Amino acid sequence: MKEKKQKATESKTRREFISDISKASAGGLLLSIPFRQASAQNKTWTVGEIMDRFIEESTGEPLTETVDTLKAGSRDIEVTGIITSMFATIPVIEYAIQIGANFIIPHEPTFYNHLDETDWLEDDSTYQYKSNLLEENEIAIWRNHDYIHRHSPDGVYSGLLDKLMWKPYVVEESSPRILEIPALSLTELITHVKARLGIDTVRYFGNSNHVCEKVLLLPGAMGGENHIRLIKENDPDVVLIGESTEWTTPEYVRDRTASGKETSLIVLGHTDSEDPGSIYMKDWLLKNLPGVDVTHINSGNPYRFG
Template sequence: MSTSKNLFLLSQDTNRRKFICNLTKVAGATALLTAPAIGRAGSFLDINTDLTVGDIMDLFINQVPGGPLSSTVDTLKAGSRDIKVTGIVTTMFATIEVIKKTIALGANFIIAHEPTFYNHADETSWLADDEVYQYKANLLKQHNIAVWRNHDYIHRLNPDGVRMGLLKQLNWLSYYNSDAGSILMLPATSLSSLIGYLKQKLTINKVRYIGSPEQSCKKILLMPGAAGGTRQIQAMSKEKPDVLICGEIQEWETAEYVRDAQSKGEKLSLIVLGHIASEEPGSEFMATWLHEKVPGIKTTHIPANNSLSFL
């Protein structure tokens, strides 16, 4: 690992902190000012009002271009819109552990980024007799907790809320250019130093990768979450990055493309962070948004953490 290059990246944090903070504020203000259906007076909810789950959902949805969506997985998975909110928890997954922590906090509204019941659409008919599903659903019902999935809407913010949360956590906001989309131009560093930096900033024990540890990486293709092999490969083919940093892959698609590209002689590497590690910062972005827009309600971010361990 090239320690000097890794330290070079890390040394940028202090020098860019004020600039990053200002850029974050500008990005947030731009999203609000350009959002349809709300004006300045509609950007905040009265902190003295008894707010319902529906009030908070609508406040967020109304700032998303094209919202509300006619077809979306962003629906309530438990509870109702009429529940008066006593506290909010943001997280990647509304796991049983997260639900129990929510109960302990006295909160009753969980905003999760991913499914609650183990499939994309949260269909539950096939789980009707399953004891794990029944336990989880009953726990939510007993404590009158609402769970709203905020996936499509937060990704449709301009700029994407999950991406901005990840860039903020990596201290890479100063490298973001909306015209460049998923491409970032970083100070040149080795692949091994880049991996070390990502592990430190995202609190990851191990990552999977393809490439030479000594390869110089400057042009980064950043695709958090699970974009899918076709999109990942098409983006690599078009953009010609030094490295793709992504959340997760189909091992028989993206990884094989990168392996063949290297055999062809291209200097293309791959870093797989894991889905949760790459998108959890989006739930922190959501918590920050709620702190600003509904300051009268306590909001807590509870990390879902990785479901998998490494030996």
């Protein structure tokens, strides 16, 4: 591990490691990536064919238990264009309508609960508006959560590591959660992460001068017990998570530090930590679906900070 760490440090200086790229707005819908055409070939794809192709490459056959189901539309729809995003928000749907795309592949739920159950929303005006918008414009939505995490490599981790420029620092290829980065203070690490991911603000715990080298990277919402187990097993200097309830992981990290095992915590936000996976999906589609127009849209963090 020490040899790999030394080699990584030599390949990129500490100053180079702290990126100074311009930050994008993290607050709203980002349409900075225009439609691109994968190929001039005139192949027509259906929603089902695209789903099956990714599933075959990820798990070989459909999972018996999965949240990755169609949330709107049908398998037989001929695809005119694809949008990948973290969430199929109403602005994302409206943009799809505007540019003539009829297939949206989000990573997370469309209807406000993990299983996208809608019985409890039938008389809700917000649900009705969104559902009618999809039906009237014949737009299909396929959630791609379980399959992209089972892809080789895991599409979310791979996309996030690319964004952070951290692939050279992965300790074991089979476990991209653990990294050995060039030594940075917590403040310097936060600056790098914000710049690379286009985040205006993050929540964090720790001493600003705490030296961080061993990183535990846990995007999304794995749950407090999983966070705590992995912290215990790996003993990191700093943990980067997507989100957590305040009474689980943050309180554990605070007590862990108070007990003598100094550990810092950076909370990126669920969307900001996993959106690079939707970029990974866009790139996969462009590579594997000749003739289909594909774009990625950052649906944005719903929060503003006062």
